[in-house]
Amino acid sequence: DAMVIQNPRYQVTQFGKPVTLSCSQTLNHNVMYWYQQKSSQAPKLLFHYYDKDFNNEADTPDNFQSRRPNTSFCFLDIRSPGLGDAAMYLCATSRAGMGEETQYFGPGTRLLVL
Amino acid sequence: AQRVTQPEKLLSVFKGAPVELKCNYSYSGSPELFWYVQYSRQRLQLLLRHISRESIKGFTADLNKGETSFHLKKPFAQEEDSAMYYCAIRDDKIIFGKGTRLHILP
Numbered sequence: 001d002a003m004v005i006q007n008p009r010y011q012v013t014q015f016g017k018p019v020t021l022s023c024s025q026t027l028n029h030n031v032m033y034w035y036q037q038k039s040s041q042a043p044k045l046l047f048h049y050y051d052k053d054f055n056n057e058a059d060t061p062d063n064f065q066s067r068r069p070n071t072s073f074c075f076l077d078i079r080s081p082g083l084g085d086a087a088m089y090l091c092a093t094s095r096a097g098m099g100e101e102t103q104y105f106g107p108g109t110r111l112l113v114l
Numbered sequence: 115a116q117r118v119t120q121p122e123k124l125l126s127v128f129k130g131a132p133v134e135l136k137c138n139y140s141y142s143g144s145p146e147l148f149w150y151v152q153y154s155r156q157r158l159q160l161l162l163r164h165i166s167r168e169s170i171k172g173f174t175a176d177l178n179k180g181e182t183s184f185h186l187k188k189p190f191a192q193e194e195d196s197a198m199y200y201c202a203i204r205d206d207k208i209i210f211g212k213g214t215r216l217h218i219l220p
Contacts (some may be wrong), residue, residue: 004157040123042200042210043158057207090158101146103208105158 003027006091006106013081014114021076021109023091032074033103034066035090043090049074050096078111086113117141118203120211127191128219135186135214137175137201146204147184149175153197161186161199171195193218 004025013019030051035043047056049068065077078085091106117140127133139145149161162170164177175186184201196218201211
């Protein structure tokens with residue numbers, strides 16, 4: 001089945017230790033998104049790639065970076081995780097420009113910062 | 115700035131009773147609105163979008179521009195409807211509401 005895959009499902013890191021979360025998709029969608037969702041809050045968009053074009057949200061901390069080496073993969077890098085970065089991180093994809101704007105979400109990676 | 119408000123954090127409804135999950139939005143234009151659902155231990159997924167005017171799993175949602183609302187309704191709740199429901203609006207990006215947890219009581 002075509003889908004959005006996130007690895008790992010759970011990630012534990014130490015305060016200040018860089019961590020990378022991975023997302024891959026078999027949908028061949030041209031847009032990939034990263035959301036942060038804290039407990040009892042709405043998913044909050046961090047940034048997205050429209051093809052190779054990176055679009056950062058104005059309020060996304062500099063601590064958060066992203067890479068998209070090809071259509072299928074997208075990475076979220078947190079350079080120096082703080083305790084406040086503990087959250088669920090959701091990856092999503094969509095096929096923009098084709099009249100289909102539905103976002104397809106991965107299962108998420110729950111990040112714990114010790 | 116566009117905003118989506120879901121006033122209820124938790125809604126408990128008896129099986130077979132009607133369900134209405136409220137969503138109000140603020141937007142200066144023609145909004146594109148969605149309902150997303152997340153069942154227990156499953157990923158967030160699209161339930162329906164207003165432009166499709168479709169019924170999914172018995173749920174419908176009508177855009178009321180006068181009241182700036184997009185409430186989600188189902189005439190008879192089923193136990194499998196228990197989930198987290200997010201209303202969302204799209205401009206250049208999708209903005210989610212904080213969600214309402216629907217709990218269907220047996």
